[in-house]
Amino acid sequence: MNAGIYSTGSVITMKCGASAVVKGKSGRFVQANDSGYIAQIAGTTLDIIGWVVGSFDATAASTAGDTAWAVETNIFGKLFVMPACHGTGTTATEAQLRAAIGESIDIILESTYYQYATTAASTYDIIIPYGYIYEKSGYGHQFLIVKPNPDKVAYATH
Amino acid sequence: MIAGEYLTGTILKMKVSDSEVLKAKSGRWVGVDGAGYLQMGSATSVDIMGWVTGSLEETSSSTAGGTSWFVETDFLSKLWVMPACNTTGVGATEAELLAAIGETCDITMESTSYQYCDIGLSDVDILLVYGYIYEGSAYGKQYAIVKPNVAKLVYTSH
Numbered sequence: 001m002n003a004g005i006y007s008t009g010s011v012i013t014m015k016c017g018a019s020a021v022v023k024g025k026s027g028r029f030v031q032a033n034d035s036g037y038i039a040q041i042a043g044t045t046l047d048i049i050g051w052v053v054g055s056f057d058a059t060a061a062s063t064a065g066d067t068a069w070a071v072e073t074n075i076f077g078k079l080f081v082m083p084a085c086h087g088t089g090t091t092a093t094e095a096q097l098r099a100a101i102g103e104s105i106d107i108i109l110e111s112t113y114y115q116y117a118t119t120a121a122s123t124y125d126i127i128i129p130y131g132y133i134y135e136k137s138g139y140g141h142q143f144l145i146v147k148p149n150p151d152k153v154a155y156a157t158h
Numbered sequence: 159m160i161a162g163e164y165l166t167g168t169i170l171k172m173k174v175s176d177s178e179v180l181k182a183k184s185g186r187w188v189g190v191d192g193a194g195y196l197q198m199g200s201a202t203s204v205d206i207m208g209w210v211t212g213s214l215e216e217t218s219s220s221t222a223g224g225t226s227w228f229v230e231t232d233f234l235s236k237l238w239v240m241p242a243c244n245t246t247g248v249g250a251t252e253a254e255l256l257a258a259i260g261e262t263c264d265i266t267m268e269s270t271s272y273q274y275c276d277i278g279l280s281d282v283d284i285l286l287v288y289g290y291i292y293e294g295s296a297y298g299k300q301y302a303i304v305k306p307n308v309a310k311l312v313y314t315s316h
Contacts, residue, residue, distance in 0.1 A: 008237040008303060012289050014259070032260020049260055049288065073288055076308065077235040150308050157280040158261035158287070 010074035011053060014038045016060035016067040025140070027082030027107060027115030028052040029148070030071060034156075037064045038071065041115065043108045044124060046154040049073060051080055075148050079130055084144040085110065087120035092142045096120075097132035104128050104149045117144040126152050168232035169211060172196045174218040174225045183298075185240035185265065185273030186210040187306075188229060192314075195222045196229065199273060201266050204284055204312045209233050234308060237288055242302035243268065245278035249297040255290035262286050262307045275302035284310050 014030075017037035022028055030038040031047045041048055050071035060067035072078065086092040088108060096119045104125035108118045117127055131145040172188075175195035180186065186209050187199035199206060208229035218225035230236075244250040246266055250258075254277060262283035266276035275285050289303035 008239060010236050012237055012303060014289065015256075034257070036256040036259035038260075047260060049286070073237060073305065074235040077232075154309055155260065155262045155283075155286055155307060157283050158258045158263045158277055 010077075011070050011072050012050075013068045014050070014071045015065040016069060018060065018064040019062050020060040020067070021113045022052050022056070022058050022069065023113050024055045024057045025083060026113065027080070027117070029075075029080075029107070029115060030069075035064060038069065040113065041107065043106055043121075045107075046124065046126060046152060047156060048075060048126065048148050048153055049155075050075060076150055079145050079147060081133065081143050081145050082107075082115055082117050083110075083140060084117045084119065084132065084142045085139065087118055089139060090120065091137060091139045092119050093137075094132075094134045094142075097129070097134060097142060097144060100129045100144065101131060102128070104152065117146055119144075124152065125149055168230060170208075170229050170231055171226050172208075172229050173223040174227055176218065176220050176222040176224075178218040178225075179271040180210060180214060180216050180218075180227065181271050182213045182215045183241060183272065185238070185275065187265065187273060188227075193222065196227060198271075199265060201264060201279075202282055203265065204282060204310055205314060206233065206284070206306050206311060207231065209238055234305060237303050237305060239291065239301050239303055240273060240275050241268070241298060242275045242277060242290065242300045243297065245276060247297060248278070249295055250277055250290075250300045251295070252290075252292045255287075255292060255300060255302065258287040258302070259289060260287065262310070275304055277302070282310065283307055 106121035133143040135141040264279035291301040293299040
């Protein structure tokens with residue numbers, strides 16, 4: 001192969017860690033574990049490398065590497081929609097969503113697997129809201145339009 | 159001309175410093191020298207400005223500015239393929255390449271003019287690995303799919 005010829009674009013198929021989970025109504029940010037397999041991020045994760053493409057619900061095979069998902073790696077050049085809350089299990093008001101725009105906030109995991117942007121926490125500041133979707137009051141009906149915060153991402157050295 | 163009047167897109171024709179060597183089977187990361195001319199990235203480069211497009215092999219004119227290359231400046235939104243090694247002159251195994259995904263490593267210069275992604279070096283950490291192509295165990299038969307590590311890019315103040 002003649003490396004240097006091309007860019008591969010921004011979406012790449014990546015192998016999943018054992019039993020990795022992605023949910024449809026959730027943020028879909030992922031990291032890579034020490035073995036090079038992707039896994040869903042937690043609220044404390046700073047090494048975000050991409051966003052799983054699509055809206056499917058899935059659990060990866062119990063053997064690492066046996067499942068692969070397409071990952072959008074252009075995480076700073078695009079906007080991503082994810083559910084929003086104001087702390088675990090707490091509905092975010094429209095005013096709270098609006099006030100978060102342009103500021104950095106945290107991600108939390110709801111019900112173990114669902115990535116939510118929380119307007120109530122600013123410890124890790126890993127995402128920046130650019131806008132919101134407020135469908136109605138009631139938990140699970142608010143969304144933030146976000147990007148990862150380039151000032152906060154950090155990756156392990158090899 | 160009124161600066162700021164128009165958008166040029168993402169590929170820019172840039173004048174090259176004197177006697178810069180561009181190889182096809184190489185990474186094609188470039189920065190600029192103190193005079194504003196392109197120069198090939200090196201093992202210590204942290205001021206990456208772009209990636210030279212195409213598969214051209216060329217040594218630039220011995221007069222700075224006598225040669226121009228087309229540079230893709232939208233380098234953070236895309237993935238790039240470059241040769242990989244595990245320390246100078248040593249091929250990387252497939253397991254080593256896999257384990258490097260999601261982690262950062264260095265550029266190393268092989269045979270003076272060839273930019274390799276060196277997964278055995280982690281001093282500058284300017285590259286973030288997303289994937290690999292493994293064509294065989296021999297040196298020169300492995301490739302890394304990378305982006306610059308946004309957390310490490312630094313530009314000189316003017």
